[in-house]
Amino acid sequence: MSNDNWKGYQKFKISRPNTEAYYDLIRTVFTQGVEQVCNNTKFSNTIDLGCGSGELTQDLLNYSHKVTGVDSSPELIRLAQKDADPQKLNFIHSDVLALPCYLI
Numbered sequence: 001m002s003n004d005n006w007k008g009y010q011k012f013k014i015s016r017p018n019t020e021a022y023y024d025l026i027r028t029v030f031t032q033g034v035e036q037v038c039n040n041t042k043f044s045n046t047i048d049l050g051c052g053s054g055e056l057t058q059d060l061l062n063y064s065h066k067v068t069g070v071d072s073s074p075e076l077i078r079l080a081q082k083d084a085d086p087q088k089l090n091f092i093h094s095d096v097l098a099l100p101c102y103l104i
C-alpha cells in the first residue's frame, strides 16, 4: 500500500474550471442516487469504500448517523481526518480488499 497513486487528487479536482464543474456534477448525481436509496430513512452505519479525501463521506452524514470511510491513500485519509467529527466519522487507511469481515 505504499504506492499512493491518488496523491494530489484533491488538488486535481479543482485544478481547472471544467474539472471542478465535472466533480460538482458527480457530487450532485451521487447525492440524488443516495436520496433514492435512502427513501427518507436514516441509516445507523454506512461505509464509503474508496472515500478519498472524504467530501462525499461527509455528505453521507445527511443519510446515516455514522459513516466509515476507507481508502488506500495515506495522504487522502489524512485530509479526510482533518476537521472530521470522531463521534460520527471514522476514517481507515486500508486496501478495501484487506478489511476485516465485520466491517463489510
Ligand SMILES: C[S@@+](CC[C@H](N)C(=O)[O-])C[C@H]1O[C@@H](n2cnc3c(N)ncnc32)[C@H](O)[C@@H]1O
Binding pocket: 006, 009, 049, 050, 051, 052, 053, 054, 055, 056, 070, 071, 072, 073, 076, 094, 095, 096, 097
Ligand atoms: C476516483 S477516487 C474517488 C474518491 C472519492 N470517493 C471521491 O469521490 O472524491 C478513487 C479512490 O479510491 C481509492 N482506492 C482505489 N483502490 C482502492 C483499494 N483497493 N482500497 C482502498 N481504496 C482504494 C483511491 O485511493 C481513491 O481515493
